[in-house]
Amino acid sequence: MTSLANYLIISAILFSIGAAGVLFRRNAIIIFMCIELMLNAVNLTLIAFSQFLGEQSGQVLVFFVMTVAAAEAAVGLAIVIAIYRNKETVHIDDLNLLKG
């Protein structure tokens, strides 16, 4: 049976995988991919709730989240390219100029 709970569980799994990926991985671009997974999980939750509540404002937020995700992707890529020009690496372990 497809129900709200199914959607919520899938989005929870997606969100946890994304969060784990952000903490696990060491490549800036892959970390960003995992952040996109988290945002997708959020969108799925919003759409499920919105559909169940019969109220569209959740879907409007999803639309804005997608826009913002695209904006973030552009800025993130620009930062990665700038850093690569200077150091030729995108591994955040190699970026130890500032101690973390």
Added chain:
Amino acid sequence: MNYNDFIAVLPLIILAMTGLAVMMWDAFEKVPSRSPLLLTVVGGMGAIVAAVANLTAAPVIAFGGLFFSNTYTGFFTIIFSAAAVLSALLSEQFLKEREMIIGEYCALILFSVCGMVMMASGANLIVTFLGLETMSIAFYVLAGIFRKEESSNEASLKYFLLGSFATGFFLYGIALVYGTTGTMNLAEIRTIMLGLAPKPAATYSSLLLTLGMLFIIVGLAFKVSAFPFHQWAPDVYEGSPTVVAGFMSTAGKTAAFSSFILLFPYALLPTAAVHLGSEKIQIVLAILAACSMLYGNIVAVSQTRIKRMLAYSSIAHAGYMLLGVSALNENGITGVAIYSAVYILMQISAFGIVSVLEKSDGNGFELEDYVGLSKRRPWLAFLLAIIMLSLAGIPPFAGFFGKYYLFLAAINAGMVWLAIVGVVSSIIASYFYLRVIVLMYFRQANDQVEVSVPEKINTSFVAIAFAVAALLVLGIYPSLLINTIGYLFR
């Protein structure tokens, strides 16, 4: 929507339009000049004037429940715009010495203030989220504005990755709150939380709602760099250009606090909320506040670089303001407002002085560089001493009254232990703030010839002197600010 709606968002329109004007000006200007900074100052002033004019208008929720326009949002609009004006003045010399293109810099500062205003006035979680993102994206770029310097690149990347990660949590929180309450309108959420409106019984679950609130707290705690989510702050503030760090650590943090207040004491956790987990969430906020205060101040003691020291102390200041939020009462909100204004003045001018003293090659950040400053730059040393005393919360200066109100709020809320933790951590903090004064005034520089450099009266100096004068006036006549805020927040 009608005429009044547009009046309500007038400060926002002025800021955005000035940002556009700066970009256009920059595009058609043949020789790089300082006019973008001038435009920024004018735009910031314009937004302040518009916000002041709005203070007298009747409070409204403009655009059909999307945008608060009342004295609370007016106050925060004024202090964010003032922070933009101050940092535009401070960056004039700084950017000129480093031959930076200032057009984009000014536009990003103005757009980030737009985001902050939206955060302080968002009456709907969608507007709050978009405000947060406008501000954050502008900050990611501003942190990396020295794109040929590795430290600036890294600060930007670190801030970007951790900031987006936090955004994910914030959004998941919004989604759960939306699902359980059935609305994103803060006023409607408030009535549901007060038990005045029916919950959507089909999807309501107090556990999910509590989880949603916790996720929102995680997201915002990242933005204010409260204790377990603070790792990015010292690195980012140290790596990014000093004037940008000053702006991010003041206006950015207080913006996050302004939406903390709207989301928690106003919408999600009003007094007498019928929600089950209210007390637990209050305890979570209080623990975050206590840990931030202690951790920030204790680690700041061991720092040898002034920017890192200021960064760690900003974690502690976030703790003080979080203490005001966790009190969840009127005094707490007033305290956060007072402290926001005072903190912006103190921290922006502290970073301003650091930016004046730092050398173009990126040196001059060690605390040792401040030894004997009173002989070399007597005026700057004097101003920095006042700022340090104020940051430490020594009575005649403005910082003291801010803290006093926050601790009072915690005691009123029945959290005496939290106030005690606050006082203890303030005592720890006074050690490293006073150490700067000792270094400047009571230690002799060994190798340097002590020549007093006459102070050039440039915009940075004027801005710092203005901020310090404001700190002194507010310190001597605290009733000025307190009565104003009392009047505004009545």
Added chain:
Amino acid sequence: MFDLIFYIFAFITVVGAAVTAIHRNIVYAAFALLFTFVGVAGLYVMANADFLAVTQMMVYVGGILILLIFGVMLTNRIQSANIVVNAGPKPVVAILSLGLLAILCAAFFGPSATHSEKSKDGKTASVSSWSNYTQQPWAATQWNKDANERILSEKFGAPSEVKTKEGSSGTSVEIGKLLLSDYLLPFEIVSIVLLVALIGATMIARKEPTLEEEALSESLS
């Protein structure tokens, strides 16, 4: 049939996400991400969010993913071994993320545990919210218009115009109306977000003009 399709999309989504998060080769990770995005778009369709499903395909698959792959290509020279990254096991991370998942799933359907809910008049009514939660009508509700409306009209009164229009007729019309009426302000604000991203990305990533180019532009102006 409906359920089967749902589970197929769910499977694609979760497997794609897992591969993205753990695969050592960044190009494969990007490719797996494609499957996740498509799977999520499928789930949107199953939830009657047709407009967003299309937007998902266009923005995520057509935009963000391409951008990410550009990023991979621009920052990794083919001959360098830089393209493979180490994903060492970190127990703390594993515990943290599994804990997150456990808490979330527990919240969605957990064992019965009694929570007391304060009612408005101050009395404490004991409600078993955990078990109650799983027994809610929605826990086994098909996505269909009738069930939604039955519940909604029970809770909120008669369905409004917006609610009657949703369902198989699609959501584009409603979302379009909302974006240009109720949510006009955020719609305008988003333009600021995009402008910031545009300015920021060009400013950070653009090439520094070389001396010759500077001399050329000076001689032209």
